[in-house]
Structures are given as C-alpha cells and as structure tokens.
Amino acid sequence: MDFSLDKKHEMARSLFKEFAETEVKPLAQETDETEAFPAETVAKMAKYGFMGIPVPKEYGGQGCDPLTYVMCVEELSKVCGTTGVIVSAHTSLCIDPILTYGTEEQKQKYVIPLAKGEKLGAFGLTEPGAGTDAQGCQTKAVLDGDEWVLNGSKCFITNGKVGDIYIIIAITSITEDKRGRKKKNFSAFIVEKGTPGFSFGTKEKKMGIRGSSTYELIFEDCRIPKDALLGPEGKGFPIAMHTLDGGRIGIAAQALGIAEGALERTIEYTKERKQFGRAIAAQQNTQFKLADMAARIDAAKFLVYRAAMAKATQKVYSVEAAKAKLFAAETAMAVTTECVQLFGGYGYIREYDVERMMRDAKITEIYEGTSEVQRMVISGALLR
C-alpha cells in the first residue's frame, strides 16, 4: 500500500497548482465580490484540457483517471471554490452520466464538445419541493409522438444559465405496487439550451461560491426528441444516484481544497501576526490548532483519493464517495471556521481570503447530498 503519488500524478498536480496560482488566484476575490461567472478562466481551462480530464481521448478528453481530475478540482478550490465547482459539476454531473449511460451517438454528439470545453454541462434533479427526498420531484416528461414534452422546474442548478447541455431527471410514469401504493418512475434526459419552452428563472444570491451561476430551470411544454432519453426509460433514479456518487467525489475534492487553501494562508498569517511581542505562531494555542487542522486535512485527503481510486476500479463506490464527502465537507467547515478565528478581526474582513473560504465551505455540507444524506448512505451499508 503506497500513499505517495507517482511521477505523472505529481506532475499533474504541479500543473494544476501553477495554473491555479497564476490564472485563478488573482481573480478569486473579484469573482466573489462581483458574483460574475469567470468565463475567461473557463475558456483557459478548456484550452488546456481541464474540462475533460477523466474522459477517454476518443471522446475529446484527456484520457486521465479520476484521481487526476480530483487533484484538479482540489488545486483550483485551494484558491477559488467557485472555479472548483464549475469543473466538478460539468465533469461529474453532466459528462459522466452521458459517458456511462449514453448511446454511441449521444457520446459523439455531446461528450466530445463537453470534454473539449466547447460546451458547458449541468445537471438538474433538485426541485423546490424535492431535495434530499428526490422522490418528491414533480417535473414530468410525456411522450407525444416522436417527442418528449417536459413540464416543471429545477432549482439551485450549478452552471445554470451558462450551461449548454443539461441532464434533467423527470417523471415518465406512475405505477402501483401490490399494496396499491403509487410509485413515481423517473427517466433521465439530455436537454440542450435554446430548446423552445426551456427558460431560466432568477439567479440565486448565495452565501458562497458566488461566481458560480446558480439558476432555476423552467420547462413549459418543452419538446425534446425521443432520442434525448439517457439510459433506459424508468431508470432515471438509479442513474441520478450513481451520477451523484461520482459528483460527491468532486465536491469532496472541492471541500478538501478549500480546507487546504485556508490552512496555507493561516500558516503564513500566524507567522507574521504579532501579539504580546511575538508571532502568534509561537504560541502553543496556535500551534496545536494548526496541528489538528493539518492532521484532519490529511485524513480527508486520503478518503477523497481513496474514493477517486474506487471510482477508477470499482463498479459501485457509493460508500467511499459518501465517507469522503461527509468528512471532507465537515473538515472544510471546521478548518475555515478555525482559520477565521486565528485571523481574529481580520478574518472577518472580506479583504482576507479566509472569510470567503468559510462562506464557500458551507455549501459543501449541503449540495450533492447533505452531510445527513451521506450518513444515511454510510449507515445503510453498515446495517444492510
């Protein structure tokens, strides 16, 4: 069992680190302040293949593994949580389900431009009345001749208005079981921006990841071709759950990056900041807190990397992904909170990165399955 990275992964990390420091870090504060989607950064990432890292070369990707992709999200998130989630939602929630469940035609048509970064991807499951309880979804798709007709809405959608290709989960039938209980059957669809009847609601004003484009998606008699169905009809729920297993590894990497970024800045700051005539890093309270944070971050890192390796080698990796996301997200929240505390009053000021990082960290405990959902997944496997 080897816990060190091999040379190619080390080099990939150095690439992501250099890119993040040079291209992303200088814009992070402004992206947060203005809530503007960092389109130029996304174009640069597309140029260097960051939008299709774990995608096979024949589909326009880089032909790398999930671990490389995870390190990319991690390094980006060390300096900017917004940039991290853009790559994560695009790759894990849109490209991955098409690669896994799509027909050859769908892969050719959608994965190639997505992986090259010519198109941006998004995923819509959550609705105003259905978050953790995904069965509460109301959006419907009805087959009418050669077209599906979509009606309903999806909310809190990452890459919402800037996306080009959307994976949408909708009810396609309702069946009754033996006891007469009604059960919704979902299907997954690929919907293109610009389809008549597909529009956007208001932009969400968020606490963190403020440059990320979060919108409501509205479908009003939106007609999409019959072959826009992704995977078998009625299998939308397992497709969505499997997609989220992968997505959680991306968000776990984002959380890990945020925690690491906050700790890096705090180490620098505690060496410079003087109180009672010496640097606060010389005080044992600071030292012990830094030590606790570093140990916790390492534990999170191993869980995240293990989940990435599980995705590369196993068919099912729900529990590994749930553990990684649960622990990394709670680590990000705890670490950023502690970092703000060590910064004191300055930590509460927007000029300092840790203030933004603490706000960015919170969402990692919520989206793509709350920490409570991760506990359900983990305990469900324990008690099966």
Added chain:
Amino acid sequence: MKIVVCIKQVPDTKGGVKFNPDGTLDRAAMLAIMNPDDKAGLEAALRIKEETGAEVTVLTMGLPKADDVLREAMAMGADKAILVTDRVLGGADTWATSSTIAGALRNIDYDLVITGRQAIDGDTAQVGPQIAEHLGLPVISYAADIKIDGENVIVKRQYEDRYHMLKTKMPCLITALSELNTPRYMTPGGIFDAYDEKEVTVWGRADLKDLDDANIGLKGSPTKIAKASDKVRKGAGEKVNLDATESVNYIMSKLTEKHVI
C-alpha cells in the same frame, strides 16, 4: 523540418539560492525546474511545429533525474526526448558541456537547434554559441522573435537599446530569450502520454560522436570555480551633505583614492 531544443534542469532561484557549507549549490534544497530561457525556446519550437508540422526533439545533459524536464517538455508537446547522462560527463563547465552536446547532436538530423540564452544557475550564455562553433553552424543569439521563411529563418536579435533583423539559411542555431513568448502549460493528457506512451532515449559517453575525452567532464573543463556565494550585502555606505561643487570634488577625490580613475 526537424528542430532540436536543448534544455537544462536548473534549481528554481525564485525562493532564493541555497548553498552547501563548501560553497557549492545545494540543489537538493531547491526545486528543480526547466530553465526559463530554454522553456521559451521550446515554446518557439512548438509554435513552429503548429505552423509547419515540424518534429521537435528535446535534448538535455544532466543527472538521471533530468528525465523530469524532458517529460515536462513532452507534456507540452515535444515529440522526442534524449537524455545524455554519464558519470564521466559530470562537473562539466561550458566548454565540456557544449562539446558533449555537440557530440550528441552529431547523431541527430536537424534543421534548427534552439537553446536558451543562458541558464539561471550559471548565467554564462556561452553554451549555445559554443555548440554552434563545434558544429560549424551559423548562430543568432538573443532571439526575441523567430520566423521560418522557406529554407531560412528570420530572427529579431534583441540588444539593450536596439534590435537587428537577421536572416540565415538553415541549419543554424538560435539562442532564445525568455521574453520571446509566454510558454504554454502542459495538458493533463500530455503528462499521461509523456509517462505512459513516450520514451526518453538515454545516451551515455559511448553514444556521443567525434568527441575527445579531453573535452568532457570535470577533467575537460578549463574553468575552475573557486567559490560561489549568495549576493553579499554591501555596507550602508557613507552619507555626506554637500553642495554641488563640493559633491563633485568629494566624489572625484574618492575615485582617485580608490584608483578607479
């Protein structure tokens, strides 16, 4: 068209230079990077490749770990890589280095050889022109722009206060300034290919052509480094408050006293 780019793995001096107690560079304590001028030379070669379909080979002489910069170059887009490494080549100064690299280049077909102007560890700017001398090639140093024009290259040679536009027939050698361009990043897929698909050809002393043993390694190096040190801080100097005429007289007297004039 075939281009060879000579690159060097150097210690990153961004975080300051670190020395061993004996005055030699503590390379282990510093991050190893591709020399910036060489990287600009590689970028120039890759742009020519995009325009003309040229084949780009990177060549380095160094320790086995210099494999890293060759893989990096391939991850940026270089097609082939050659590592010249051998114990007997160690401790080379610019003469021995250029002789050795010329010995390697004699084995290769090329139209254009690009080197960096100088390496950030030695700062001599001698190796590129010396290679050209060994091989009897025309050389254009300090390139700030390179254009391919049929069998010729047109190079903007940068000086402090002016530039020359020079045209020469290939084969030739050009030394590149880091101001030449902004080198591209690697790509993740390029990195995987560099390690999984591509090979680094390794040459030892025996593989080098028409090379005299008197011109290699420490023994073949006429330059002996007595001591290397970090920049020594100058003293605070002397401050005087005088009027213009008195100031001139004072400075003149000091210069005379120090035998400067």
